[in-house]
Amino acid sequence: MKGQVTIVAVVVIALFLISLVSIAMIHFYEVHNIGSIEVKTIAMAEAIESIKSDLKRILALVLANASRTYAFHPYEHNLTKFRAYALEYFEEWVVLTSTKYGAVVELKYPEHIHSFAGRDYVIQENYVFKLYWYKRRAISVGYLEANISIPHLGIYNVTAKALVSLCVSLLKVGHDYDKNVTWILMNVTSDGIPVSDISGINITVLFPDFDRYGYWTEAEIVNVTYLGYGLWNVTIKPYVQEMWGIIPLRVYITDYRGIVTSCLTYEGIVVKVVKNTPDYVVYNDGESYRTLLRTTTPDEIYTVELDWKFSLHFLLNEVSLKTALPPPIPPIPVKQLRIYSSKDLINWQLIPFQTELWHKVMWHGEDVYVPTSPADPAYWFNQSCRLVFQVKYPTANDKYVYVMITWEDDCDADLIVWPTSLYFDYRLPDYKDIVSETFRIELIDIEHQVMRDYGFDYHGVAALGLREPETDEAYGPANIHAFGMSDSKLGAWRPYGKWEVFATYAGKYNWVHLPVRIFAILNSTKVGNVYTGSVRDDYYDTLAIVYVINGTRYTPCLVHIYWKYTKTDYGFWMFSCMGGGKPVNYMYLKKEEYVQSLGYIYNVSKVYSYAGWWSHREYYYPNFFCTHWGNGIGRAVFLSLSAVDALYNIGTSPMFAVTKWAPGWIPQHSLEYEFSPLSYRITVYSGTYYKYWFVIYMYQATDEWEEWKKAYIYSVMFLEPYAPSIEVIEVE
C-alpha cells in the first residue's frame, strides 16, 4: 500500500513538473522570445530615429529660410541675423522634443568641413550653416549635432549628427545659335549624395538683357536631362551670346526642402583705367614757352566712380567704356564686392572702395547726376550704384592701372572697414567740419553760420571754411558763387542753405566711415545776403557737391547754377578763396597775352607778391590755374575748362583777382575768379545754366618764386580732355 501511495505521489509530481515546464516555456517564449523588451527596444529606436530625422529637417528649415531670403530679398543679407533666428527655432524645437518625446536634447554647433568639387568649405564653430555662392561652384551647407537622452526609455547620451547641403557646380556652358538654345552641364549633390531626381528641384536661369544693359531676364527651361552621377544637362531658351568669352548666366537652384543655392558663370571683371595726362605741361614765362616734365607725380591720384554701365566718372566727366561691354556686375550684396588693383595683372592688391547711390534728376531741364547717399552695403548692387575707388599714377611711366571687380563667395563676407583719415566733426554750434589728413573744411551754412576764429557772420550762406587740419588755424572761407551789391558791398547774394553731409554708410552700416571720400551736397533755391542776412529766392538755384578725399591733397567742388530771374548788378564771382593772410606770393595762368616781340602767347605764368599797400587787384584773361603760397603752405585752384568757358561765356571780360584785406582789415590774401571786373555792371539772364568744378589743392611750399610749379604739374589732371578712360581686359 505504501509502495502504491509512493508511486501515485511520484506520478502526480511528475505531471505537475511537466505542467510547470510547459508553463515556464510559454512564459519564456512570451517574455524573452518576442517579449516586451524586444518590442520596447524597437519603440525606443523609433523614438531616437524620429528625433534624428527631425533634427535634419529643422536644420533644413533654418538653412532654407536663410538661403531663400538671402537669394531673393533685396537687402536682408545678414546671415548672423538668420543664425539668431535659427537659434530661436532650435530652442523651440528642443522644448517641443523634450515635451513630446520626454527627451533631453542638447544641441551643439561644432566646426565642420564639407568637401565639394575638390574644395573644402568650412562651417565655423557656432555658425550652424554657411552659404558659399555666386561663383561657378556654390554650396549651401548646415551641420549640427545633438546629444539625446530619453530617461524613461533608458536611453542616455545618444549623439545624432545632422548634415544638410545643396551643392551645385557649373561644369560647362554652351550654346547653339541655330536652335536658339543655351545649355548648362552641372553637377548637383544634396547632403553629399548625387541628386538623381531633379523633379523636386526648381531651376531658375537668368541671362543679361542685351537691350537694357544691367537688367536680367529669366530664361525658359526647355529640357532637363539626367546623365547620372549627379550630372544634369539643362537646356534653356534663348541663345545667350558670349561676352568676353563667357556666356553670362545666373543660376538659382531650389531643392525640395526649399534650400537655395546660386551660381554665376563668371567670377570677376578686369578693366584697365588709363591715364590720359601728358608727360609734361607747358607755360610761357613771357619770353618763351617752357616745359615742366611730370616725371614724378605722387599726387596724381584719381578718385573715380565706376557705374553699372562701366562708364568711368571723374568729377563731372563721364568717359564711356572704349571696348565692348563685359557682363554686368551681378546683383549681389554690395558688402561682398571687392576691388583689386594691379600694375601687371599678376600682383593684385585689395584696395578700399565705397559704393554710392547716384540718381539722374531733371534739374531745370538738364539731366544732372547727383549722389543721393552712400549705398547700404546689405543691398544688391544695382543701376543706381557707383563704385568709388582710387587709381594712382605716381610716375610718368605709370600709364594705366588694372582694376579687378570681383566678389567673395562667402555670404558672411562683410564690408571691409578700412582705415581712413576721414571723419565728420559734427558738434554744433561750433563744429561742422569734414576732416582729412590734408583738409579741415568747416561747412558754413544755415545751421553753422559763423566760421570759428574768422568772426564774420554768413547768415546762413553756404560756404567752405578752410582750416589747417593739424593746428585748426582758420584761412577763411571759400565762396562758391556770389552776385550783386548790397549797400555798396559787393558779392552780396550767395547760395543759401544747408550742407547735407554723408560721412558713413547707410542703413545698419551707419557706424562704418566712408573710406574713400566724404561728400556734402548743397541743393538750394535761395540766395542769402551775406551782409544783411536777408534771404531771397528770385536769383539763382545752386546744386553743389563737395568731396573730401582720403589720401589725396585735393578737394573738388562740383557746381551747377541756374538763373531763375534776370538780374543786373555789380560784383559777380565764380569763386573766391581766402588765404588768412598767410601766403606771400600768388600766380595765375593767363589765357593769352599780346607781346610786341612775340605776338600772342598763351598760358602765360604771371607771378606776383602780396607785398605792398593795396586792397584789391584784378587781372585779365584768367585760365584754369591759379595759386598762392608762402609761409610753408601752398594752395592752388584748378578750374575745369567748363568753368573757364562759363567765365568767358556768361561774364564780360572775366578776371582773376586777389584781395588783400577782408572787411575790418582782416588779412585775406585771396584767390578769386570774377565773371567781370568789379567796375562792370553785368546782366545775367533768366534760364542761364552753367556747370563747372573747381579743385583746391594743398601743397608744401617755401616763399620761393618758382614754387607754383609744384602745383601746376597737376593742373592737367582736372581738365576734361585728360580725364582717365576705361577698357575691359578680361572676364574671369
Next chain:
Amino acid sequence: MRALELVLIVTVLILLYTSLSLRNIAPKLSLRNDYFLLKEEAYSVARVLADSRILTYLMQQEGAEDELKVIVTALTPANREFRVRIIDTSTGEEFVIETPQFKRSTLAATAIVVYSDSTNNRIYVIELSLGKITGG
C-alpha cells in the same frame, strides 16, 4: 514515511500555486507586448507621415483631413483603429481625424513625432494613436 508524505504535499501545493500564478501573469505580459507592438506600429506610421514629407503638401490643401485619413488608413495594419492629431506649433491649429470605432479600442498606443517643414516654415507635432478592439 510521514516526512516523505509531508514533503510531497508541500511540493504539490507549491506547484499548484506556481501554476495558478503563471496563468494570471502570462496574459498581462502578453498585453504589455501588444501595447509595445502597437506603439511600434504607431511610430512606423507617424514616421512615414513625417519622412515622406507628405504633410508639406497636405497641410496646404483644403480638406486635408480627408486625404490624411485615406493615407493613414492605407498605412496602418488591418484591424487597427486610429486617431491622428496634427498640431501646427506656430499657429496652435489642430487637425484631428479618427476612425469611428477608435473610442471602443481596448488597447491603444500613441507615437509622437515632430515634423519640421522647411518649405512652409512650420513645425508640426504628429500624434498618432493606434487602437485594437479585443475580446467579446
